[in-house]
Amino acid sequence: MAIDESGERTGQYEPPVAALAERVAGAVITPEQPEYDEARTVWNGLVDRRPAAIVRCTGTADVVACVDFAREEHLPLSVRGGGHNVAGTAVCDDGIVVDLSELRGVHVDPNRRRVRVAGGATWADVDREAQQFGLAVPGGVVSDTGVAGLTLGGGFGHLRRTYGLSCDALRSVDLVTANGDALTASADEHEDLFWALRGGGGNFGVVTSFEFEAYPLGPDVAGCLVFHPAARATEAFQFLREYAADAPEEVSPLAFTATVPDEPEFPETARGEPVVGFFACYAGEDLETGLNVLAPLREFDTPVLDFSGIMPYTEFQRVLDEDYPDGRRYYWKSTYLTGLSDAAIDAIVAASETAPSPLSTVDVWQLGGAIADVDEGETAFGERDAPYMLGIEANWDDAEGDDANIAWARELYETMQEFSPGGLYVNFPGFGEEGEELVRAVYGDNYDRLQQVKARYDPDNLFRANQNITPAPSA
Numbered sequence: 001m002a003i004d005e006s007g008e009r010t011g012q013y014e015p016p017v018a019a020l021a022e023r024v025a026g027a028v029i030t031p032e033q034p035e036y037d038e039a040r041t042v043w044n045g046l047v048d049r050r051p052a053a054i055v056r057c058t059g060t061a062d063v064v065a066c067v068d069f070a071r072e073e074h075l076p077l078s079v080r081g082g083g084h085n086v087a088g089t090a091v092c093d094d095g096i097v098v099d100l101s102e103l104r105g106v107h108v109d110p111n112r113r114r115v116r117v118a119g120g121a122t123w124a125d126v127d128r129e130a131q132q133f134g135l136a137v138p139g140g141v142v143s144d145t146g147v148a149g150l151t152l153g154g155g156f157g158h159l160r161r162t163y164g165l166s167c168d169a170l171r172s173v174d175l176v177t178a179n180g181d182a183l184t185a186s187a188d189e190h191e192d193l194f195w196a197l198r199g200g201g202g203n204f205g206v207v208t209s210f211e212f213e214a215y216p217l218g219p220d221v222a223g224c225l226v227f228h229p230a231a232r233a234t235e236a237f238q239f240l241r242e243y244a245a246d247a248p249e250e251v252s253p254l255a256f257t258a259t260v261p262d263e264p265e266f267p268e269t270a271r272g273e274p275v276v277g278f279f280a281c282y283a284g285e286d287l288e289t290g291l292n293v294l295a296p297l298r299e300f301d302t303p304v305l306d307f308s309g310i311m312p313y314t315e316f317q318r319v320l321d322e323d324y325p326d327g328r329r330y331y332w333k334s335t336y337l338t339g340l341s342d343a344a345i346d347a348i349v350a351a352s353e354t355a356p357s358p359l360s361t362v363d364v365w366q367l368g369g370a371i372a373d374v375d376e377g378e379t380a381f382g383e384r385d386a387p388y389m390l391g392i393e394a395n396w397d398d399a400e401g402d403d404a405n406i407a408w409a410r411e412l413y414e415t416m417q418e419f420s421p422g423g424l425y426v427n428f429p430g431f432g433e434e435g436e437e438l439v440r441a442v443y444g445d446n447y448d449r450l451q452q453v454k455a456r457y458d459p460d461n462l463f464r465a466n467q468n469i470t471p472a473p474s475a
Contacts, residue, residue, distance in 0.1 A: 015052050015053070015073050015075055015096075016073070017030055017052060017053045019069075020053060020055070020065070020066070020069045020096070023065040023068075023069065024055055024057070024058075024061075024062040024065045024066065025058045025059070025061070025062055026055055026056040026057045026058040026062045026099075026102070027055070027056040028053050028054070028055050028056075029053065029054040029055075029056070030052070030053050030054075031050065031052075036054070039054045039056075039099070040054060040091055040097070041326075041327075042080070042083040042084075042085075042088055042090050042091055043082075043083055043084045043085075043086075043144075043324075043326050043327075043330075044085075044086055044087075044088050044328075044329070044330045045326075045327040045328055045329045045330075045397075046088065046329045046330065046331065046402070047088030047091065049088070049091040049092060049093045050093055050094070051076075051078070051091055051092055051093065051094065051095055051096065051097045052075065052094050052095055052096065053096055053097070054080075054091075054096075054097040054099050055096065055097065055098060055099055056099050056101070056102055057098060057099060057100055057102070057103065058102065058103075059103070059208075060174070060176065060182050060208050063098055063100075063176045063182075063206050063208055064176050064180050064182060066096055066098045066206075067098070067176050067177075067178065067180050067206065067462070068180045069096065070095065070096045070462065071178065071179070071180070071460075071462055075094070075095045075096055076092040076093065076094060076095025076096070076464075076465060077092065077095055077096050077098065077462055077463065077465065078090055078091055078092040078095065078096075078097050078098070078465035079097075079098045079100065079148075079202055079206050079463075079465070080097055080098065080099045080100060080101060080120075081100050081101075081119055081120055081121075081146035081147065081148030081149055082101075082120070082121075082122050082144065082145055082146015082147065082148065082149060083101065083146065084122075084142075084144060084145045084146050084149060085146070085149045085427070086330050086331075086332045086427070086428065086429075087429055087430070087431050087432060087467070088431075089149075089202065089465050089466050089467075090149075092465045095465075098206055099120075100118070100119040100120035100148070100206075100208070101120045102120060103118040103119050103120040103121070103208065104118055104120050104121040104122070104125050105117075105118040105121070106118070106121055106125050106126055106128075106129040106130075107129075108129050108130055108132065108133050108135065108214070110133040110135065113135060113213060113214045113215070114171065114211055114212065114213060114214065115129070115130055115135070115137055115211070115212045115213075115214045116209060116210070116211050117137075117147050117209065117210045117211075117212065118208070118209055119147075119148050119206070119207050119208045119209060119210070120146070120148070121146070121147045121148075122143065122144055122145060122146055122147065123139035123140055123142075123143050123144075123145050123146075123147060123150070123317065124143035124144065124314075124317070124318070125147075126139060126147060126212075127139065127143060127313065127314045127317050128314060130214055131218050131219055131312075131313060131314055133214075134216055134217070134218055134219065135214035135215065135216060135217065135218075136159065136214060136215055136216075136217035136218060136313060137166070137169055137212045137213075137214050137215075138155065138157050138159040138160065138162075138163045138164060138165060138166050138168070138169050138215075139155070139157045139158075139159075139166060139317070140155065140156070140157045140166070141156075141157055141158060141279075141317075141320055142320050142321055142324055143314075143317045143318045143321055144321055144324070147166075147210060148202075148207055148210070149202070149427065150166055150427060151166040151167050151170065151210060152167070152197060152199070152200065152201050152202055152207065153167075153199065153201050153425070153426045153427040154166070154167055154199045154381045154425065154426065154427065155167055155427075156365060156389070156425065156427075157252075158252055158280070158281050158283070158316070158317070159215070159217070159252065159283050160252045160365075160367065160369070160370070160371055161247075161249045161250075161251070161252040161366065161367070161368060161369025161370055161371065162215075162249050162250050162251075162252065162283040162284075162369065162370055163215050163283070163370055164370040164371055164373070164374060165199075165371060165381060166212075167197075167198035167199050167379060167381055168198070168370070168371075168374055168379065169212045169213045169214070169215075170194075170197070170198055170210060170211070170212060171186060171187075171211045171212060171213055172184055172185065172186035172189075172194070172210075172211040173185050173186075173194070173197055173207050173209065173210055173211070174207070174208050174209040175197075175204070175205040175206055175207045175208060176205055176206045176208065177204070177205045177457050177458070178205065178457060178458040178459075178460065178462040178463060182208075185197060186211075192452075192453050192456070193205075193453060193456075193457055195378075195379060195380060195449075195453070196380050196449075196450055196453040196454075197380070198379035198380055198381060199379050199380035199381025199382070199426070199443075199446075200380040200443075200450050200453075200469065201426055201466050201467055201469075202463055202465075202466045203450070203454055203458065203463050203464075203466055203468065203469045204453065204454065204457050204458060204463065205457065205458070205463065206463075216285075217283055217313060218312065218313035218314075219312055219313060219314075220287060220310050220311065220312055220313065221281045221282060221283070221287070221290065221310070221311065221312075221313045221316055222281065222282040222287050222290025222291045222293075222294055222309075222310055223280075223281045223282075223294075223307075223308060223309065223310070223311050223316040223319075224253075224278055224279065224280045224281065224294040224297050224298060224308040225277065225278075225279050225306075225307040225308060225319055226277060226278050226297060226298045226300075226303050226305070226306045226307070226308055227258070227260065227270075227275040227276070227277045227303060227304045227305040227306070228275060228276050228277065228278075228300055228301040228302075228303055228304060229275065229276070229301060229304060230257065230273070230274035230275050230276055232276060232300075232301050233257055233276040233349045233352065234345055234346065234349050235300075235301075236255055236276040236278075236300060236301075237255055237276075237340060237345040237348065237349070237364060238340070238342070238345060239296075239300050240253065240255040240278070240340065240364060240366070241339075241340040241345075243296055243297065244340075244366045244368075244387070244388075247293075247366065248284070248293060249369040249370060250282050250283045250284035250290070250293070251280050251281070251282050251283070251290075251293055251294065252280060252281075252283075252365075252366060252369070253278060253279070253280035253297065253366050254278070254279050254280065254363050254364060254365040254366065255276065255277065255278055255279075255363070255364050256276070256277050256279065256361045256362065256363040256364070257274070257275070257276050257277075257348070257349070257352035257361060257362045258274070258275055258276075258277060258361045259272060259273065259274050259275070259358035259359070260272060260273045260274075260275055260304070260305065261323070263322075266305065267305070270304050270305055272358070273304065274352075274353075275304055275305075278297035278298075278300070279319075280294060280297065281294075281313075281316055282294055287310050291309075291310070294308065307319070324395075328359070328395055328396070328397055329395070329396050329397065329398075329399070329401070329402065329405070330393070330394070330395055331394040331405060331406045331409050331430060331431070332391065332392060332393050332394065332409070332428040332429075332430070333391075333392040333409050333410065333412070333413040333424070333428060333429070333430045334389060334390060334391050334392065334413075334424045334425040334428035334429070335389070335390050335413060335416050335417065335420045335423070335424050336367075336383050336386035336388070336389050336390070336420055336421055336422070336423050336424070336425075337364070337386060337387070337388040337389065337390055337416070337419050337420055337421075338386065338387070338419060338420065338421050339387060339388070339419075340364065340388060341419065343418075343419070344416070344418075344419040347412075347415050347416060347418075347419070348362055348364070348390070348412075348416075351408070351411075351412040351415065354408065355394070355405075355408055356394075356396070356401060356404040356405050356408055357394065357395060357396035357397075357401060357405055359395040359396055359397070360393055360394050360395050360396070360405065360408070360409075361391075361393045361395070362390070362391070362392055362393070362412070363390070363391035363392075363393065364388055364389075364390055364391075365388060365389040365390075365391060366387070366388060367386055367387055367388060367389055368387055371384055372384050372385055376445070376446075377445070377446065380443065380446050380449075380450055381446075382423060382442060382443045382444040382445070382446050383421075383423040383444065385421075386421055386423070389425060390416055390420075391425075391428055392409045392412050392413055392428075393409075394406060394408055394409040406430075409430070410430070413430075422441060422444070423441055423442060423444060424438070424441055424442055425442075426439075426442045426467050429442075429467055432467050432468075436468075436470065438467065439467050439468065439469055442467065443469075447469070448472070450469045451469060451470060451471060451472035452472045454469050454470070454471040454472065455471035455472040455473075455474070458471065459471050459474075
């Protein structure tokens with residue numbers, strides 16, 4: 001048995017999990033226990049990893065104990081917040097999982113418009129509490145998503161053009177570093193670390209608590225989810241291009257290709273039909289103005305289905321939840337687009353027609369607005385100027401479809417590089433097959449600075465179960 005270049009043990013080794021159990025208050029789940037398989041399962045059914053132990057942390061002291069144990073025993077370490085990361089980085093083989101899933105508290109200070117969120121919370125937890133006070137934090141578009149993973153990777157959601165990314169709303173974090181220190185990072189404390197945490201992923205520690213600024217919204221919003229005939233897909237993306245040119249920052253639309261699910265809530269005549277859709281909400285104060293702003297998306301053609309209207313913000317945030325169930329197989333890629341040229345649209349539409357699975361979608365997100373108002377070097381999140389992001393979502397249920405669906409997503413990603421300024425969204429990375437090449441593409445000019453921060457707070461790269469930023473070499 002030895003320690004390899006990455007700092008992990010090689011050869012057979014049985015970690016002294018009993019010793020770890022004596023150091024924590026939370027449950028320690030190991031392979032011989034009946035709940036182990038459920039505990040190691042994450043949202044993405046493609047991910048099948050077998051950790052040595054999963055620790056259901058009850059607080060910061062448990063997190064410190066796990067980090068210290070993994071460091072001392074030279075074991076892999078991963079961190080589970082919501083367990084919703086598409087790349088499955090919440091679990092590792094043969095190591096320790098710091099499971100924060102029982103730490104889901106949310107506290108709202110309405111006078112300061114601040115929201116304190118524990119590391120295992122989901123966006124549904126945040127929305128529920130914040131909306132009691134007419135407030136919202138920029139989150140994602142699926143309420144089951146964990147706050148931690150989305151925020152640390154940037155965080156695109158329905159409020160992105162109005163209030164920016166999830167990481168832009170961060171005001172401080174409490175975290176445990178690789179050497180077991182519990183500290184607070186903000187604009188006034190550990191400023192370099194705070195900069196890195198806003199987009200740099202889980203590379204720098206275990207975040208046990210987030211403090212966000214919240215913004216007035218709700219309780220009702222004007223929402224748009226409308227499906228048009230797939231035969232008009234090319235024209236629909238061209239229409240998004242026209243609509244986006246004058247769209248106010250209160251709306252953050254995306255257009256997507258899809259197939260109507262075979263589910264009871266959809267009309268029987270529409271089930272199984274290919275469609276092109278628009279999805280957005282209006283984040284301004286006046287609901288009637290919002291309906292008018294969204295109306296062109298609904299009136300583009302005679303809708304196949306239209307779920308638009310005035311609804312509670314918490315309900316709008318849950319609209320897609322049932323489309324992304326636990327256990328489905330997911331492989332997502334992304335790339336930024338310099339625009340929506342006719343040639344780019346033709347490539348998107350052609351690819352959508354060849355998707356092996358009817359569950360897959362191709363999504364074009366309008367960016368800009370508050371995202372671009374932040375200087376590119378102000379946070380670790382790298383790409384601020386692109387007008388659009390392309391999301392490639394390969395979604396399927398059967399293992400027999402793994403190769404075909406992954407190949408389809410990768411092929412479209414390569415095709416679209418012709419229309420991209422470079423870069424990709426770290427939360428939609430595939431499985432990070434490209435290694436450091438991918439990570440450099442994510443962070444661009446910020447990568448070297450991130451390596452310096454990594455070298456300061458995690459020089460031995462304990463936190464490497466992620467889209468990994470390697471520490472800068474010592475001088």
